[in-house]
Amino acid sequence: xxxxxxxxHKTDLVIRKTAKFTPAxxxxxxxxCVVTGLASFNQLAGSLKDFTGSAMSRQSLHDRFSTRxxxxxxxxLHDLMGQRFQESADALGTSPIRRILIEDxxxxxxxxxxxxxxxxxxxxxxxxxxxxxDFAFDLLAGNALSHSLHQATAQDKTICKxxxxxxxxxxIEPEVVVGADGEKCRLVAVRAASDVAKAxxxxxRKGAKKSGKTACPxxxxxxxxxxxxxxxxxxxxxxxxxxxxxxxRWAVEIQFRAWKQALNIGKAxxxxxxxxxxxxxxxxxxxxxxxxxKGKRVGNLIGWNVEHPSSNAxx
Numbered sequence: 001x002x003x004x005x006x007x008x009h010k011t012d013l014v015i016r017k018t019a020k021f022t023p024a025x026x027x028x029x030x031x032x033c034v035v036t037g038l039a040s041f042n043q044l045a046g047s048l049k050d051f052t053g054s055a056m057s058r059q060s061l062h063d064r065f066s067t068r069x070x071x072x073x074x075x076x077l078h079d080l081m082g083q084r085f086q087e088s089a090d091a092l093g094t095s096p097i098r099r100i101l102i103e104d105x106x107x108x109x110x111x112x113x114x115x116x117x118x119x120x121x122x123x124x125x126x127x128x129x130x131x132x133x134d135f136a137f138d139l140l141a142g143n144a145l146s147h148s149l150h151q152a153t154a155q156d157k158t159i160c161k162x163x164x165x166x167x168x169x170x171x172i173e174p175e176v177v178v179g180a181d182g183e184k185c186r187l188v189a190v191r192a193a194s195d196v197a198k199a200x201x202x203x204x205r206k207g208a209k210k211s212g213k214t215a216c217p218x219x220x221x222x223x224x225x226x227x228x229x230x231x232x233x234x235x236x237x238x239x240x241x242x243x244x245x246x247x248x249r250w251a252v253e254i255q256f257r258a259w260k261q262a263l264n265i266g267k268a269x270x271x272x273x274x275x276x277x278x279x280x281x282x283x284x285x286x287x288x289x290x291x292x293x294k295g296k297r298v299g300n301l302i303g304w305n306v307e308h309p310s311s312n313a314x315x
Contacts, residue, residue, distance in 0.1 A: 037267025
């Protein structure tokens with residue numbers, strides 16, 4: 001773990017010491033929230049008291065959630081992620097790649113009482129609410145560039161290429177044109193292992209069946225490949241270097257999936273609260289996942305016997 005006291009002072013989460021509030025107690029209380037899903041201010045205050053031995057009022061704790069708490073948790077997360085990706089960054093240090101930005105977004109349903117701040121696509125029963133969490137990380141610099149909450153109506157984009165169906169090779173590297181401006185770049189397509197492709201297609205068919213639809217044929221083809229776009233030529237970077245970047249990018253997907261499945265983040269966010277409280281819960285869930293990947297028991301860190309599983313991306 002990074003030095004929590006130093007980070008708390010740098011981000012102004014703590015300006016002067018008090019027996020009722022400590023950075024370690026604050027983080028531990030939040031970790032308990034995302035593990036159990038019990039994340040009200042009263043429950044947070046009770047958990048913090050168990051750590052410090054001194055009671056802090058609900059209102060005083062509420063006031064702690066601000067841009068300062070968000071900055072504190074972001075810095076802790078940045079430190080843990082920097083440790084996690086250091087090996088990949090070192091491996092790419094001699095390549096012509098000078099900057100690698102990894103970014104993705106994931107959605108989470110929220111109570112409809114949050115529809116004013118985080119509206120989702122409505123239905124015939126009235127307004128709905130949801131949050132889309134966007135995360136961007138600079139792999140080589142080891143810095144998280146942004147972590148923001150957006151309305152659930154924000155859309156992601158997908159791609160699909162027909163020529164994958166016709167090709168029999170395991171690696172394809174054609175020049176392609178993408179975007180409205182017609183940017184030329186190199187597409188690196190590597191055939192996925194048969195078990196990986198099979199699992200992807202089964203998941204796609206399951207999702208389509210659940211919606212009463214048929215799985216998209218182009219999507220089923222794309223499920224058999226790992227696809228990467230780069231403006232580096234084959235002479236500048238072989239397949240292995242973009243592949244290393246791809247694995248790091250896929251870690252964002254693993255990040256979102258793991259904290260949704262292994263933690264009670266949905267239950268924790270199932271409340272009406274302010275944005276900084278929501279930010280704190282999301283960031284803490286991501287911190288809990290990083291600790292799980294590093295082989296630590298989150299339950300031990302918060303004083304409960306709760307095992308936090310981790311997942312590994314397959315290439």
